[in-house]
Amino acid sequence: MVTVDMPQVGDIWSWLxxxxxxxxxxxxxxxxxxxxxxxxxxxxxxxxxxxTYSGCPAxxxxxxxxxxxxxxxxxxKLEIKxxxxxxxxxxxxxxxGLAKLEEYGIAPPQAAGEPERCPxxxxxxxxxxxxxxxxPCKAQWRCKECLEPFDYFxxx
Amino acid sequence: MNALFEFLxxxxxxxxxxxxxxxxxxxxxxxxxxxxxxANTALDLIGQTKLWLEYAAEVEGEGRSANDLxxxxxxxxFRNVLMLETPNEDYGRTLMRQFLxxxxxxxxxxxxxxxxxxxxxxxxxxxxxxxxxHLERSRDTIIALGDGTELSNKKMQxxxxxxxxxxxxxxLVDDVDEAMHKDGIAPxxxxxxxxxxxxxxxxxxxxxxxxxxxNFVHKGGRTGQRHTEHLGHMLATMQVLQRxxxxxxx
Ligand SMILES: [Zn+2]
Numbered sequence: 001m002v003t004v005d006m007p008q009v010g011d012i013w014s015w016l017x018x019x020x021x022x023x024x025x026x027x028x029x030x031x032x033x034x035x036x037x038x039x040x041x042x043x044x045x046x047x048x049x050x051x052t053y054s055g056c057p058a059x060x061x062x063x064x065x066x067x068x069x070x071x072x073x074x075x076x077k078l079e080i081k082x083x084x085x086x087x088x089x090x091x092x093x094x095x096x097g098l099a100k101l102e103e104y105g106i107a108p109p110q111a112a113g114e115p116e117r118c119p120x121x122x123x124x125x126x127x128x129x130x131x132x133x134x135x136p137c138k139a140q141w142r143c144k145e146c147l148e149p150f151d152y153f154x155x156x
Numbered sequence: 157m158n159a160l161f162e163f164l165x166x167x168x169x170x171x172x173x174x175x176x177x178x179x180x181x182x183x184x185x186x187x188x189x190x191x192x193x194x195a196n197t198a199l200d201l202i203g204q205t206k207l208w209l210e211y212a213a214e215v216e217g218e219g220r221s222a223n224d225l226x227x228x229x230x231x232x233x234f235r236n237v238l239m240l241e242t243p244n245e246d247y248g249r250t251l252m253r254q255f256l257x258x259x260x261x262x263x264x265x266x267x268x269x270x271x272x273x274x275x276x277x278x279x280x281x282x283x284x285x286x287x288x289x290h291l292e293r294s295r296d297t298i299i300a301l302g303d304g305t306e307l308s309n310k311k312m313q314x315x316x317x318x319x320x321x322x323x324x325x326x327x328l329v330d331d332v333d334e335a336m337h338k339d340g341i342a343p344x345x346x347x348x349x350x351x352x353x354x355x356x357x358x359x360x361x362x363x364x365x366x367x368x369x370x371n372f373v374h375k376g377g378r379t380g381q382r383h384t385e386h387l388g389h390m391l392a393t394m395q396v397l398q399r400x401x402x403x404x405x406x
Contacts, residue, residue, distance in 0.1 A: 054282050055203025084207065085278035087285065130189035131293045132196040140189065156285045 005074065012038050012045070012070070019069050022061040023135050026104040029062055033092025036083065044077040045070070050088045053136040090155045101153060107141065109155035118143035119150055159335035160273075161215045162235065163342065165225070166332075166378050167279075168208030169236035172226055173387070174257060175201030176394050177244060186247055193293065197254070200286040207279045227398035231388045238377035239322035241387040245315075248301065248308070252315035255298050256323045258291035259355045263348045272340035295359050302363025313365050320368045325375045327352065 016038070019029045029035050029049075037048035047066060051059050063080045070078055090109035093101075098108040107115035107126075117124045123145030130140040138151045179198035185191035209222035220228075240257065244250045265287055268280035301308040327345045336342040360367050376382030397404060 051203070053200060053203060054207060054286060055199035055201070057199070084282045087278075087281045130193055131289070132189070132193040134192070136196050136199055140192075154289070156289065 006040055006043065007073070007075070009038050009040070012073075012075075015069060015073055016047075016066065019062075019065050022058045022065065024101070024104070024106065026100045027093075027097040029066065031094045031097030031100065033088060033094070033097075034062060035066075041079075044079060045075050047078065047080045048083055049080060050083055052088050054084070056136055058135075088156075090153065093153075105150055106138065107150060107152040109153045111155060113155055115141055115150075115152040118146060118148065120148045121146040157332075158215065159332045160341070161212055162332045163336050164208055164212035164215060165235040168205050168212055168222075168225070169234050170240055170257075170326075171201040171208065171283075172205040173234065173236040173390070174240040174253075175199075175205055176390060177240065177242075178250070178254070180244055181250065190247075194250075197290055197293075200290070204279070204283045204286065207282065211275055211279065223398075227395045231383050231391055232380055234383065234387060234391075235378055235380050236387075237322070237325045238374050238384055239319060239325065241377070241384055241390060242319070242322065243386055245318075246311065248311040249315040249318060251294055251297050251301070252312065252319050254290065255294035255359070256319060256356070257326075258287060258294050259359070260326050260348055260352050261287045262291050263351045263355075264345070267343045267348070271342060276341060298359055298365075299363045302360070302365045309364060312363065316360070316365050317368055321370065321372050322374050323356075324349070324373050325377060328373065328375060328378070330379060 013030065013035075016035055017028045017030050021027050021029055021032050021034075024032075032052070034049050034052060035047065036050050037046070039046050047070075049059070049062060049066070059082065063082075066080060067078060093109070101108045102119045105119050107117070107119050110116050114128075115126055118126055120143060123143055125144040126141050127144055128139065129142050129149060132138075133140045133151050137154055139154050140149060141152045142149045175198045178194055178201065181191065181194040182198070183191065185194050205226065206222055209225045213220050213222050213225055239253060242249070242253065262284065265280045265284035269277050269284065271277040271280065298312065302312045303309070327349045329344050329346050333342070333344055337344050357367065377384075
């Protein structure tokens with residue numbers, strides 16, 4: 001009889017914490033809320049991910065990065081499934097992820113739909129430059145105090 | 157005829173054709189911010205296309221993929237409304253087209269979230285958030301340009317005059333719609349007319365633009381009966397790689 005080494009689901013979640021988002025590498029795919037489920041189906045590991053935006057080009061890279069990380073940990077029977085419901089929302093960003101975003105210079109999403117303050121000098125005097133930004137999940141804003149432009153993580 | 161397949165093609169082809177048209181601005185928009193906004197809007201639309209056409213391919217059950225449907229069908233097999241295949245022409249017409257579509261799409265997708273078909277309701281829930289974001293921008297921009305300079309107002313009025321006869325094809329009803337309605341899969345598109353009309357009227361009023369006094373509607377796109385000559389030209393560009401190198405992957 002072959003003993004299959006099946007790591008605990010909790011350990012796998014913590015390993016995924018080390019997989020960075022390809023476009024915002026300061027936060028992990030877990031912080032971003034795109035990993036929805038980790039479960040063993042017999043001896044096969046099933047990971048369920050969800051896209052932030054339906055056209056997000058990072059999804060295939062995220063799936064590949066997860067696979068690479070888990071292969072390194074010795075998991076080679078792996079299936080990554082994509083599902084769209086329930087729909088991803090910025091509410092799924094972790095507290096840790098929100099803090100890291102701001103530290104990195106990206107204003108975290110706010111329910112009010114506007115950044116609370118400039119991630120650079122913390123002034124609340126900010127203005128919108130464009131509703132869209134360098135990736136589908138961001139918009140461009142500018143600080144009227146320090147005059148620095150910055151990314152704002154759109155709230156959806 | 158498989159009514160559900162037809163219905164799904166209509167949904168997918170609308171966002172595919174508008175998504176491709178919008179992407180034609182990439183690198184040439186009037187300002188960097190607008191270039192980025194248009195490219196991101198196009199990206200959302202192409203992402204939504206994938207969701208619709210993947211389901212369409214499954215429902216058809218002929219072994220075709222979403223990519224096959226997008227890149228290997230000819231113009232007469234497309235089911236998008238005519239307005240979305242009209243050339244970009246200028247920035248005003250591009251934005252007006254986007255607004256007239258967004259104003260429908262937000263109400264339509266909201267209604268589809270209640271579909272008895274859970275896959276359709278999931279796609280609608282995912283897409284409607286993006287459509288709302290697009291509408292916010294297209295509506296604001298229409299108003300800013302309509303209520304801008306004399307020249308920008310003139311261009312936006314010309315765009316509205318040109319697109320108006322195309323705008324309501326998307327709310328016409330035929331056998332496919334009746335079948336979807338009967339099965340609880342979708343409301344009749346004509347049910348969207350009242351909220352669409354109200355939104356378009358209030359927006360045009362705020363933008364100082366006049367809605368043409370005509371009820372004429374160009375049709376034939378969503379049934380596939382007759383597309384404009386523009387669609388074939390657009391597909392020639394969009395499909396060139398798969399046509400020249402069949403099955404190419406990278
Ligand atoms: Zn600042």
